[in-house]
Amino acid sequence: MTRATEAATAGAxxxxxxxxxxxxxxxLPQTFxxxxxxVLPWWSLVSFGAYSLGSIGYHLMTFEDCPGAYQELMGQIQEAKIELSAKGVPIS
Structure with missing residues (x-):
């Protein structure tokens, strides 16, 4: 199951x-x-928002560079330049 399916199942x-x-x-007791x-839906919405912001902040702080992805992207750029030059598109 994908994460989206798991989240949708848990939400349902x-x-x-x-x-x-x-x-x-x-x-349940009357006080409940x-x-x-x-207020339970609002509490869950605020909790989800706090979790989301915390998760985004943590992943921004621990962001790591991906040298493999950089090399792959540069290779794709070179391939695109070669293909476009072969078709007569001027590239600087």
Whole structure:
């Protein structure tokens, strides 16, 4: 399974559980229905945003260069220049 499929599956399961709790299929204490359940979607949205920003920040701080990818890209640029020159396109 891909990450997108796993995330969609987890989201669907969480949504089904939330709806089941909202309509009362899952028996929970009254304080949970009144105080926690209404703000649970906002709490999850804020938590996801904080996780996303933290993940992006961490990966920016630990960003590593990829010399192999650089060499591959430079080779592709040279191939493109050769092909375009063969077709008569002026390249500086």
């Amino acid at each position: 399961i969480a949504l089904v559980i939330y709806i089941a709790a909202w309509i009362g299929v899952i028996p 229905y009144e105080q926690i359940l209404p």
